[in-house]
Amino acid sequence: MAVPTNTPGVTLAAPPARSVPLAARPLACRNCGAEHAPAPVSICDQCLGPLDPVLDPARPLPDRRTIAARAQSLWRYREWLPFDGDPVHSLECGFTPLLEVPRLASRLGVARAWVKNDTVSHPSLSFKDRVVSCAINAAAAFGLDTIGCASTGNLANAVAAHAARAGLAAWVFIPEDLEAGKVIGTSVYGPKLVRIRGTYDDVNRLCAQVADRFGWGIVNVNLRGYYGEGSKTLAYEVAEQLGWRLPTAVVAPMAGGSLVTKLRKGFAEFLDAGLVHGAAPRLYGAQGSGCAPIVRLLERGGHELEPEIPHTIARSLAIGNPADGVFAARAMRESGGWGAHVSDAEIVEGIRILAEDTGVFGETAGGVTVSAALALSRAGKLRPDDEVVLCITGHGLKTLEALSGALPESPVIAPRLREVAALVERAGAAAPTR
Amino acid sequence: MAITVHLPSVLAAHAGGARSIEASGRTLGEAVADVAARFPALGPRLQDKDGKPYPFVVFYVNDEDVRFRGGFAAPVQDGDEVTVIPAIAGG
Numbered sequence: 001m002a003v004p005t006n007t008p009g010v011t012l013a014a015p016p017a018r019s020v021p022l023a024a025r026p027l028a029c030r031n032c033g034a035e036h037a038p039a040p041v042s043i044c045d046q047c048l049g050p051l052d053p054v055l056d057p058a059r060p061l062p063d064r065r066t067i068a069a070r071a072q073s074l075w076r077y078r079e080w081l082p083f084d085g086d087p088v089h090s091l092e093c094g095f096t097p098l099l100e101v102p103r104l105a106s107r108l109g110v111a112r113a114w115v116k117n118d119t120v121s122h123p124s125l126s127f128k129d130r131v132v133s134c135a136i137n138a139a140a141a142f143g144l145d146t147i148g149c150a151s152t153g154n155l156a157n158a159v160a161a162h163a164a165r166a167g168l169a170a171w172v173f174i175p176e177d178l179e180a181g182k183v184i185g186t187s188v189y190g191p192k193l194v195r196i197r198g199t200y201d202d203v204n205r206l207c208a209q210v211a212d213r214f215g216w217g218i219v220n221v222n223l224r225g226y227y228g229e230g231s232k233t234l235a236y237e238v239a240e241q242l243g244w245r246l247p248t249a250v251v252a253p254m255a256g257g258s259l260v261t262k263l264r265k266g267f268a269e270f271l272d273a274g275l276v277h278g279a280a281p282r283l284y285g286a287q288g289s290g291c292a293p294i295v296r297l298l299e300r301g302g303h304e305l306e307p308e309i310p311h312t313i314a315r316s317l318a319i320g321n322p323a324d325g326v327f328a329a330r331a332m333r334e335s336g337g338w339g340a341h342v343s344d345a346e347i348v349e350g351i352r353i354l355a356e357d358t359g360v361f362g363e364t365a366g367g368v369t370v371s372a373a374l375a376l377s378r379a380g381k382l383r384p385d386d387e388v389v390l391c392i393t394g395h396g397l398k399t400l401e402a403l404s405g406a407l408p409e410s411p412v413i414a415p416r417l418r419e420v421a422a423l424v425e426r427a428g429a430a431a432p433t434r
Numbered sequence: 435m436a437i438t439v440h441l442p443s444v445l446a447a448h449a450g451g452a453r454s455i456e457a458s459g460r461t462l463g464e465a466v467a468d469v470a471a472r473f474p475a476l477g478p479r480l481q482d483k484d485g486k487p488y489p490f491v492v493f494y495v496n497d498e499d500v501r502f503r504g505g506f507a508a509p510v511q512d513g514d515e516v517t518v519i520p521a522i523a524g525g
Contacts (some may be wrong), residue, residue, distance in 0.1 A: 031490065043520040048490045049478060122489050205494060208519045304489060307501050321499065323521055326489060379494045 010162050020085035020393045024141040027051040027225050030327075039143050040217055050323075051225045064244055074130055074233035079133060080269050082229045088140050089166040090133035096121050098241035098389070103359040104370070106304045108377045110386040114247070115360055116238055119275075119395040124185070126316075126363075126394035127259070130156035131230035133218035136162050138226035145218040148172060149404070150207035151220075152200050152255065153182030154394050159190035159219060160275075171216060173203050178315060181398040199310060201321045206376030220256075224323075231259050235266025238389050245279050247336065248383060250302050252391040253365040254285040254294050255317040257261040257328030259391070264331040282337035282387075284381065285328055286372030288312030288364075292341035294325040298332060299339075305329075313344045313402050314364040316394060338381050340372040347371060348406045351396060356400050361396035369393075437465050439516045441476075448475040457516070462493060463506030465516060480518065481506075492521045 024038040031049025053411025061079050070076035075087055097117045105113035118127040132155070139147050148171035149159045156172045163170035170191035175198060176184070187193045187266050196203045204221075211218040219227045239246055244265060252259050260283050267280045287295050290312030297305050305325040310318035322328070332339055344351065350367030353374075354360055362369070369390050376382050396403075413419040436456040446453050455473070459465035467485065470477025482488060486506070493500045494517040500508045510516065 041444070043442070043444050045447065046479075048444070048488065048520045049488070077510075201499065202497070205492075205497070205517075205519055208442070209517070307499060309502075321501075321521070323491070 011307075013182045018099065019384065022085040022137060022141050022302075024090055024138050024226060024240050025053040025055060025084065026265070027084040028054045037422075038141070040144065040215075040222045042222050047241045052231060053225055055080065056145060063410070064275060066242075067240065067275075073135060074230065074237075077236045078234055080229075080232060080236065081228050083134075083137060083141065087133075087137045089136045090129070090162050093122055093129045093133045095237055098238060099358060101390075102352070104357040104390075105388070107353070107357060107372055108382060108388065110249075110377070110382050110388050111384065112387045114238075114242075114367055114387075115354075115358055116234060116377075116389055116391045117360055117395045118234070118360055118391070119360060119366070120432075122159040124154070124157040125398065126154035126158065127391070128154045128236060128387065128394075129162070130233050131155075131227045132158040132162045132219060134230035135217065135223045135227035136166055136168070138223050139168070139217035139219075142217065144215075145169060146171065146214075146216040147223075148207070148210070148216050148218045149220050150174075150200065150204040150218070151186075152318055153178050153186075153398065155385050156182060156186040156193070157398070159263040160186045160191040160193070163191060171210070173207050173210070175200050175203055175315075179399050179401050181400060182315075185398060196211050200276060200319050203306070204319075204321070204323075209394050228258050228262055230267065231262035232266030234259070234391065235263045236270060239267065239270050244276055245274070246276050247387045247389045249282045249284060249386050250391065251284045251286060251312075251369055251376065251388065251389045253317055253393055254287050254325075254328055254339070255365075257269070257285070257294050257322045257324035257326075259393070260285050260328040261324055261331045263391075264335060281336060283332050283335040284337045284372070284376055285339040286369045287339070287341045288314035288317055288368055289341045289343050291318045291320055291373055293320060294322055294328050295341045297325060297329045300326075303330075313399075314346075314347055315399070316363060316365045316369050317368060326408035338376065338379075340375040342368055342371040342375060342381070346375075348402060351376070351403065352406070354392065355396070360392055362392040363394040363399040364402045365394055366392040366396065367402070436512060437510050437516060438450045439465065439469055439518065441518055442520060444520065445476060445479055445518060448479060449473045459510060461506065462495060462500055462508045462510050462516065465510055466493075490521050492519050493523065494516070494519065 029044035029049045032047040072095040121129045146169040176195040211221040222375040291310035307321040345368040350371035457465040
């Protein structure tokens with residue numbers, strides 16, 4: 001709408017609609033139900049259970065057309081994210097491509113398959129942009145000027161990038177021996193990057209103490225309730241991008257286990273809202289065999305997770321003491337799904353299959369997901385009539401070390417046509433002539 | 435010299451605001467029972483009614499996760515530092 005001025009022929013753009021101040025939603029304990037005021041805390045002071053944000057059940061919900069008309073970011077689903085008012089940071093994240101992958105579907109023996117391609121997530125090339133988008137707005141709502149994280153790499157990249165964009169200070173804690181891409185892809189944004197002599201679980205324990213001591217917004221510790229809700233947007237996007245319907249099965253990598261639980265919550269919320277219909281997807285979780293405490297809990301039965309010391313090339317999944325492991329196992333069981341773990345060799349093979357069948361270069365977690373999906377197919381868990389979505393959560397350029405020695409060496413030749421012709425002949429291909 | 439138990443702030447409120455308290459015992463379970471006896475509001479948040487640890491609460495002895503050392507049966511001695519960390523973090 002144009003606004004007339006006193007100067008003939010001159011109009012001004014209408015001022016933007018008045019924005020509503022950002023506020024975080026209250027919290028409730030997932031274990032005992034105790035209610036908590038909005039705060040940078042993630043632990044129930046009654047039973048030490050995890051706190052989840054509570055949405056206003058009376059809030060007006062948008063229909064499909066309203067959502068589809070909004071900007072292509074995860075904030076198009078803002079009514080299901082844990083805030084009142086308008087977000088102030090990380091407005092450009094989410095809505096990554098959903099790619100149909102028929103050759104991978106054929107290999108899996110299923111009717112159709114898609115890759116949810118978070119390797120191209122803005123800005124840090126992994127699905128952690130989703131959770132940090134929520135966490136950094138929670139930090140803003142609480143007036144925190146420093147955010148941080150304990151990370152296996154992808155979250156470090158995301159926290160550093162989002163903090164830089166927002167102009168916040170960041171303290172990022174990682175195990176000392178992460179892949180170079182994860183370290184450089186964090187330090188380039190200028191955070192305080194601290195490398196810890198120990199495993200991720202040591203880093204995580206330290207960050208719980210750091211959050212308690214310094215009052216920063218450690219996104220996956222004291223902002224965890226708000227942070228985790230960002231993962232639901234992956235489920236919303238899948239539903240919308242499939243044409244407002246649900247797949248029959250979803251395969252996702254598991255580290256702390258949160259993603260699987262939030263996928264289940266996200267699909268359930270869209271079913272409850274009447275935006276999609278039918279059965280919720282069966283959820284399948286994937287881990288590396290060298291760190292598979294959630295899959296082993298699933299296989300063993302019961303509700304008690306046994307922590308492990310990680311030994312896997314899938315560093316981004318190397319959490320031996322997964323915070324949401326028990327909940328993830330429950331989500332997989334109750335959805336009718338299951339889990340699988342795969343060896344380091346299978347992880348590398350999975351990266352290559354993904355790249356060669358779909359044109360997507362995933363990090364080690366992507367190799368875990370693809371190889372686990374193949375294992376689940378061989379075990380009869382994925383069926384010929386299934387429509388399967390594979391969550392590929394991080395870019396392969398971050399974990400180049402995993403492919404060291406695994407790919408054929410490229411020939412080096414002089415710039416002479418006859419040398420190319422020799423290569424073509426050796427490759428067994430008919431040399432095209434002109 | 436006693437065993438020192440470090441509490442997160444969410445639990446310190448149940449120990450009169452103390453972030454660190456002293457305890458005695460030959461095993462972690464005995465040390466936790468000693469704390470539970472002296473701080474009745476804190477006890478049920480550290481162990482269940484059978485004296486077992488909760489899945490949501492992780493104990494570290496000298497920064498080592500006690501689940502790798504036998505849980506509440508892990509031996510402790512004077513001078514050890516026990517840290518209590520709510521498990522829901524990370525990932």
